[in-house]
Amino acid sequence: MPTTHIRPSAPRPTRWKRTVALAVVAVLAVGVAACGSTDEQSASSTTGDPATAAGNLVQAGEPGPFEVGVRTIEATDPNDPSRRLPIDVWYPVEADATAGLARHDYEFIPGLGYTSEVSWDDAPPAPGPFPFVVYSHGNGGFRWVSTFLTEFLASKGFVVAAVDHTGNTALDEFTGQSLPQAQVAQVRPGDVTATIDAVLALSNDSGDPLSGRVDADRIGVTGHSFGGYTTLAVAGGAPGPDGDLPPDERVKALVALAPYTTLLNEDQLGSITVPLMVISGTLDTTTPIDPHTEAVWSAAGSRPLIRVDITDAAHNSFTDLCQLRVAVGERPDVPEAIGAELERQSGQACGAEVLDYLEVQRITRSYAAAFLIDELDGSNQFAGVLDCGDAPPSVVCRVRN
Numbered sequence: 001m002p003t004t005h006i007r008p009s010a011p012r013p014t015r016w017k018r019t020v021a022l023a024v025v026a027v028l029a030v031g032v033a034a035c036g037s038t039d040e041q042s043a044s045s046t047t048g049d050p051a052t053a054a055g056n057l058v059q060a061g062e063p064g065p066f067e068v069g070v071r072t073i074e075a076t077d078p079n080d081p082s083r084r085l086p087i088d089v090w091y092p093v094e095a096d097a098t099a100g101l102a103r104h105d106y107e108f109i110p111g112l113g114y115t116s117e118v119s120w121d122d123a124p125p126a127p128g129p130f131p132f133v134v135y136s137h138g139n140g141g142f143r144w145v146s147t148f149l150t151e152f153l154a155s156k157g158f159v160v161a162a163v164d165h166t167g168n169t170a171l172d173e174f175t176g177q178s179l180p181q182a183q184v185a186q187v188r189p190g191d192v193t194a195t196i197d198a199v200l201a202l203s204n205d206s207g208d209p210l211s212g213r214v215d216a217d218r219i220g221v222t223g224h225s226f227g228g229y230t231t232l233a234v235a236g237g238a239p240g241p242d243g244d245l246p247p248d249e250r251v252k253a254l255v256a257l258a259p260y261t262t263l264l265n266e267d268q269l270g271s272i273t274v275p276l277m278v279i280s281g282t283l284d285t286t287t288p289i290d291p292h293t294e295a296v297w298s299a300a301g302s303r304p305l306i307r308v309d310i311t312d313a314a315h316n317s318f319t320d321l322c323q324l325r326v327a328v329g330e331r332p333d334v335p336e337a338i339g340a341e342l343e344r345q346s347g348q349a350c351g352a353e354v355l356d357y358l359e360v361q362r363i364t365r366s367y368a369a370a371f372l373i374d375e376l377d378g379s380n381q382f383a384g385v386l387d388c389g390d391a392p393p394s395v396v397c398r399v400r401n
Contacts, residue, residue, distance in 0.1 A: 133159070133222060228259025236269060
């Protein structure tokens, strides 16, 4: 599940390391994903002023006022001290605070990666506190697989952390160190809890640059595919390595992207009561809407429960995979065989028969940001959007309040 990042208005990153071809080989060696009530409203039954809702949706999808800082920290699995969990943390930075700083290098392994156009290494954080969101990658992914969303949320005024689910990353697949899926499903929710603990510890440390920057009462979780399972399991509970894992009560909002839900039963989904948004693609053949999204829509106890189906979006439309394909395809030093393999693996998400991936990402950012801002800030700023008012033509939106 490879990735690259571009700014919302730019076609590709500006500087690639010469060893990118090796990173592509490594990442492409892995697979992608794991394996109505009376109070319901939809896009065809809108509330409020549709013009206002449309304007607010555009506003939600625009980059925020902040530059983005990033640093990498590490947590440890509390049930297995040998299992280390690398974490990238993105955070808001004042626009005039990046002079003399370097752009961040995302590295698959040392020497293999690319340079961000958006994030600055160890930039001084803007004054907080800020709401906090944890991102969970899909099966065989890695922590910076969806920077189109994680960097964007930081620009909007969130602290965002993404953890490598060790034993279930692209590098683990490539090196033959992957854990069995049943074990991964047990440890993933705990990885999110460990990430929350680690970032809150930084915020509580008076000597750390992130001191006071994270609001422990405003925490959300989002994730894609197997990360969507993880997002739901954090709030609904799931089997753990030492018995059932209880929900993490600190989590106040969830955004599941093309979630993998087979491992969650109806009771577990029904126990999820925190506000929840599910964003899916109608052409997803990896975690298709029926049965995966339908299971959440039928069983989850969340209110609001918002479902955004993006017409003609594919599974990996919710990652940075297509940006990587564009960037690699334009490099003359990438061997033809590597380009062909990337072309094959990127497949449907970048094809002419699906909705343009940049449009899918724009819609995803817009709805996710609107939801997280309103739920974690209590601002009600995007109420018209979140009541499914005037959804774009490519979106079927439903809500239960």
